[in-house]
Amino acid sequence: MVYLDHAATTPMLPEAVEALTAALAVVGNPSSIHSAGQQAKRLLEESREQIAATLGADGIEVILTGNGTEAVNLAIKGIWWQRQTPARRRILMPAGEHHATLDTVEWLAQHEGAVIDEVAVDEVGRVRLDAFESALGDGSSVSLVTMLWANNEVGTIQPVEQVARLTARAGVPLHVDAISAYGQLPIDFHGLRRVTDAPGGAGLVALSASAHKIGGPAGIGALVLDRTAAVEPLIHGGGQQRKVRSGTQDVAAAASFAAAARVVAARLDDDAPRMAALRDRLIAGALDAVPSARLSGDPDPAGRLPGNVHFSFPGCEGDSLLFLLDAAGVAVSTGSACQAGVPEPSHVLVAMGRTEADARGALRITIGHTSTDADVDAFLAALPAAHAQAARAGLAARATSFDR
Ligand SMILES: Cc1ncc(COP(=O)(O)O)c(C=O)c1O
Structure with a gap:
């Protein structure tokens, strides 16, 4: 995993x-x-x-x-x-x-x-x-x-x-x-x-x-x-x-x-730039693979946590992406809570002026002390297929709701 x-x-x-x-x-x-x-x-x-x-x-x-x-x-x-x-x-x-x-x-x-x-x-x-x-x-x-x-x-x-x-x-x-x-x-x-x-x-x-x-x-x-x-x-x-x-x-x-x-404080000066480099490579690679993806939060690396990546994938449900990536062996998050099992659009994204549809396609990928280049590679390798399938599911769901 x-x-x-x-x-x-x-x-x-x-x-x-x-x-x-x-x-x-x-x-x-x-x-x-x-x-x-x-x-x-x-x-x-x-x-x-x-x-x-x-x-x-x-x-x-x-x-x-x-x-x-x-x-x-x-x-x-x-x-x-x-x-x-x-x-x-x-x-x-x-x-x-x-x-x-x-x-x-x-x-x-x-x-x-x-x-x-x-x-x-x-x-x-x-x-x-x-x-x-x-x-x-x-x-x-x-x-x-x-x-x-x-x-x-x-x-x-x-x-x-x-x-x-x-x-x-x-x-x-x-x-x-x-x-x-x-x-x-x-x-x-x-x-x-x-x-x-x-x-x-x-x-x-x-x-x-x-x-x-x-x-x-x-x-x-x-x-x-x-x-x-x-x-x-x-x-x-x-x-x-x-x-x-x-x-x-x-x-x-x-x-x-x-x-x-103690360990985290002693390593902070090395670990924060290391995580930030992984973060920036992941962001660039994901935008390359899925150009429609939209980075949420501060695009200036100095203004965001070294370990945080957050995307909205228009036309996809964040939950679908999460399950598909999980099936491919990559654990990520939508970043926001479920209410009784029903995914809620993130109140954070809504406060930032994003639409509910946009907020529903949210995916949070967070890097930590055990993260490596191989983890970033694995995510980037799994993303295109997961995204294509989640986008197809999103399209089908919208067509069904339109038919009704
Ligand atoms: C910003 C922030 N505040 C509070 C909490 C809650 O902390 P804990 O899980 O230790 O109760 C979390 C954990 O998700 C958090 O990220």
């Missing part, structure tokens, strides 16, 4: 598997005061420090969570419940956010009276800064701003620094979902707070990451939370992790996450 769906999850690094299996044998609850507990605590806290270092943060600022989705929920709901007042009910975010964000803010709107303010994105999916600035205003009616560092479907990198600067100036807290960017772009939490002159409680205060996107295990994420950020806990209990996230901590998962984080 040629695996080109690294944005969904990427294979665990051998170092992370080794750290996980070794740490599973560690006895003791890190909250226990006997020496077994303290040994587990040492491993946990060393791991937390190492994860923090790869995000430009301190260990004390890292709250370990059950996954990236929980980190996003904790940031958004936690800040909302601390900050909201009748005069401050707006949550600002760009259109085309991940469902972890979208569904969280929609829940807050339905149950807690939040007012969602979706800021327009341009045709490559990048937030329009002028629209953002005018929606933010003086910040007095905004409880928080949340945004992706890079879009998980089309790979567009957002102007995080500019948004961090605007929110810092307006005195509004900003949460950044860095889950798809982590491991592909350098992330420096403290650096960003410094250059944006962020005062306490405002500007970039929270940042989400997830282990399984960087070669760590599924089932552990991290929320970097600035010391000045006020967050209401979502989980109550034993008061672990600054009382922000109670519950016995998973030492083995943390050790494995840290091992992956």
